[in-house]
Amino acid sequence: MRNDNTANWPQEQCFASFKHCLPVCRESVYSEFFEAFREDIKVKRESAAVKNLKIIFDATFELASKGGFDAMSLRDLSQSTGISMGGLYNYIRSKDMLAQMVNDFLSQRLAPLAYSLNLESGSPRQRLATRLRIYIYMGSLFRPWYRFVYMESKSMARQQRDQAKQFDLVDTAKLKEVIEEGVAAGEMHCANSELTASALLALIQDWYLKSWKYKQNETSTDDYANFLVSLMDKLLADNDQHTHDQTGYNDHSGKNNQ
Amino acid sequence: MRNDNTANWPQEQCFASFKHCLPVCRESVYSEFFEAFREDIKVKRESAAVKNLKIIFDATFELASKGGFDAMSLRDLSQSTGISMGGLYNYIRSKDMLAQMVNDFLSQRLAPLAYSLNLESGSPRQRLATRLRIYIYMGSLFRPWYRFVYMESKSMARQQRDQAKQFDLVDTAKLKEVIEEGVAAGEMHCANSELTASALLALIQDWYLKSWKYKQNETSTDDYANFLVSLMDKLLADNDQHTHDQTGYNDHSGKNNQ
DNA sequence: GTCTATATACGGATAGAC
DNA sequence: GTCTATCCGTATATAGAC
Numbered sequence: 159m160r161n162d163n164t165a166n167w168p169q170e171q172c173f174a175s176f177k178h179c180l181p182v183c184r185e186s187v188y189s190e191f192f193e194a195f196r197e198d199i200k201v202k203r204e205s206a207a208v209k210n211l212k213i214i215f216d217a218t219f220e221l222a223s224k225g226g227f228d229a230m231s232l233r234d235l236s237q238s239t240g241i242s243m244g245g246l247y248n249y250i251r252s253k254d255m256l257a258q259m260v261n262d263f264l265s266q267r268l269a270p271l272a273y274s275l276n277l278e279s280g281s282p283r284q285r286l287a288t289r290l291r292i293y294i295y296m297g298s299l300f301r302p303w304y305r306f307v308y309m310e311s312k313s314m315a316r317q318q319r320d321q322a323k324q325f326d327l328v329d330t331a332k333l334k335e336v337i338e339e340g341v342a343a344g345e346m347h348c349a350n351s352e353l354t355a356s357a358l359l360a361l362i363q364d365w366y367l368k369s370w371k372y373k374q375n376e377t378s379t380d381d382y383a384n385f386l387v388s389l390m391d392k393l394l395a396d397n398d399q400h401t402h403d404q405t406g407y408n409d410h411s412g413k414n415n416q
Numbered sequence: 417m418r419n420d421n422t423a424n425w426p427q428e429q430c431f432a433s434f435k436h437c438l439p440v441c442r443e444s445v446y447s448e449f450f451e452a453f454r455e456d457i458k459v460k461r462e463s464a465a466v467k468n469l470k471i472i473f474d475a476t477f478e479l480a481s482k483g484g485f486d487a488m489s490l491r492d493l494s495q496s497t498g499i500s501m502g503g504l505y506n507y508i509r510s511k512d513m514l515a516q517m518v519n520d521f522l523s524q525r526l527a528p529l530a531y532s533l534n535l536e537s538g539s540p541r542q543r544l545a546t547r548l549r550i551y552i553y554m555g556s557l558f559r560p561w562y563r564f565v566y567m568e569s570k571s572m573a574r575q576q577r578d579q580a581k582q583f584d585l586v587d588t589a590k591l592k593e594v595i596e597e598g599v600a601a602g603e604m605h606c607a608n609s610e611l612t613a614s615a616l617l618a619l620i621q622d623w624y625l626k627s628w629k630y631k632q633n634e635t636s637t638d639d640y641a642n643f644l645v646s647l648m649d650k651l652l653a654d655n656d657q658h659t660h661d662q663t664g665y666n667d668h669s670g671k672n673n674q
Numbered sequence: 675g676t677c678t679a680t681a682t683a684c685g686g687a688t689a690g691a692c
Numbered sequence: 693g694t695c696t697a698t699c700c701g702t703a704t705a706t707a708g709a710c
Contacts, residue, residue, distance in 0.1 A: 360622035
C-alpha cells in the first residue's frame with residue numbers, strides 16, 4: 159500500500175512527505191496488526207478479521223481514553239463494537255492481552271518503522287531536527303496507540319511496565335547522544351544535555367497526550383513540529399552572550415545533571 | 417505551623433525559602449485536609465482522624481501510582497493501611513468520593529496557596545520566572561497530589577474531568593499573559609505565545625509525572641527549577657539573529673498559532 | 675471508633691447452540 | 693465465525709457486634 163523510497167525521506171520535511179514515505183498508513187495498520195498476531199487470533203479469514211480488529215481496537219482507544227483501560231469493561235466494549243462477548247474472545251485471549259497487544263504492536267512494529275527512514279545523514283543539528291519531526295509525525299499518525307501505551311502501561315504486566323520506562327530512558331539517551339555530538343562538533347551549546355533531552359521528549363509526548371488542547375487552538379502537526387524544531391534551535395544556540403542577566407537569582411546550573 | 421511573611425516571598429528564590437514562606441507544609445497538610453472535609457468524615461476526634469487520613473491517602477497515592485486508581489480495590493487499600501473495610505468508610509463516603517476529595521483539595525486548597533505569595537511585583541520576566549518556580553516547588557512538595565489529579569482525573573465524574581482540562585487551559589493562559597506582557601514591554605521576543613506557554617506547562621507537569629526519572633539522574637528540585645527558568649530565558653530571548661539558518665528545511669512558522 | 679460478616683452487583687471468561 | 697446463557701470470583705458498600 160506504500161512505496162518504499164523509504165531510505166530517502168529527508169527531502170522536504172513536512173507531515174505530508176513523511177506519510178508518503180512511511181511503509182504503513184493509518185488505513186493499512188490493521189492488516190499489519192493481523193499479520194503480527196495471527197497465532198492469537200482465532201478468526202482466520204483476513205478480510206473479516208481486519209475489519210473487526212479495527213472496530214475493536216478503535217473502540218478500545220475511545221473507551222480507554224475516558225475512564226482508563228481498567229475502568230472499561232468488556233461488556234462496554236461489546237456494546238460499543240456491536241460484537242458479542244463471545245465474539246470478542248475470538249480476537250483477544252483476555253482483557254490483559256488486549257492491552258499487551260497494543261503495547262507490543264507499537265513497540266515492535268510501529269515505532270521501528272520510523273527507524274527505517276534515513277536518520278544518519280547530515281549534521282547533528284539536522285539529525286536532531288529529523289528525529290524530533292519523526293516523533294511528532296508518528297505521534298500524529300498513531301496517536302491513540304502512543305497515548306494508550308503512555309497512559310496504560312502502568313496497568314500492564316510488570317514486564318511491559320518496566321519496558322515503557324526503559325523506552326523513555328532510551329529515547330532520552332538517543333536525543334542526548336545527538337546533542338552531545340553537536341556540542342562536540344561546536345555546532346551547539348548545551349549546559350545540561352540530559353535535562354535538555356528530557357525536555358524535548360516531554361514536549362514530544364505532550365503532543366499526543368494533549369491532542370484535545372492542540373486541536374482546540376488549531377495547531378496542526380506541521381505547526382507543532384516546526385515549533386519544536388525552532389525551540390530546539392533556541393535551546394541549543396551557540397551564542398555565549400547568556401541572554402538576559404540572571405537578575406539576582408541563584409543559578410546552580412553547574413550542579414545540574416549526573 | 418508556619419510563619420506568614422507570605423507576601424514577601426521573592427527574596428531568594430530557592431526551594432528552601434519557598435517552603436519556609438508557604439503556610440502549609442508536607443506534615444501539616446492532613447490537618448488542613450481534615451478541616452476541609454469535616455462534614456464528610458465520620459470520625460470526629462481530630463488526632464485520630466488526621467493520623468488515619470495520612471495513612472489512607474498516602475497509601476492511595478502509592479497504590480494508584482502502580483496500576484491506577486481504578487485498578488486499586490478498597491480491599492487492597494484496607495490491607496495496605498491496616499484499616500478494615502468498615503473502618504475506611506468512616507473516612508470516605510465512597511471510592512469515587514475518595515478520588516474527588518483529592519481533586520477538590522488540590523484545586524481548592526493546595527494550589528491556591530501558591531497564589532497567596534506575591535506574584536505581581538517585578539518585570540514580566542521576573543514574574544514569569546517566579547511563576548515557573550512556584551509550580552515546580554509546589555510539584556515537589558505535593559507531588560503525589562498533582563500526579564494523582566493528572567493521571568486519574570479521567571476516572572472522575574464528568575464535572576471533575578472537565579475541571580481538570582479547564583485548569584490546564586487556565587494555567588496556559590496565565591503563562592501566556594505574562595509572556596505577552598514581556599513582549600509588549602520589549603523585554604521578550606516570542607513568535608507564538610500560546611505554544612510557548614503550553615510547552616512551559618508541559619515541562620512543569622513532566623517534573624511531577626516523571627519523578628522516577630529525575631530521581632534516577634539525581635536532578636534536585638532546584639536543579640530543575642533553574643533549568644526551566646534558563647530554558648524560558650532562551651526561548652524568550654530578544655536576539656533577532658535567528659540563531660542558525662534553517663538549513664534547507666521549510667519553516668512555516670508564520671502559519672503557526674491561532 | 676473499629677471490626678467482622680454479609681448483601682448485592684458486576685466483570686471476566688467459557689461452553690455450547692446455531 | 694458469531695451469539696446466548698451461565699459460571700464464578702471479586703468488588704463496593706452496609707449492618708450490626710463489640
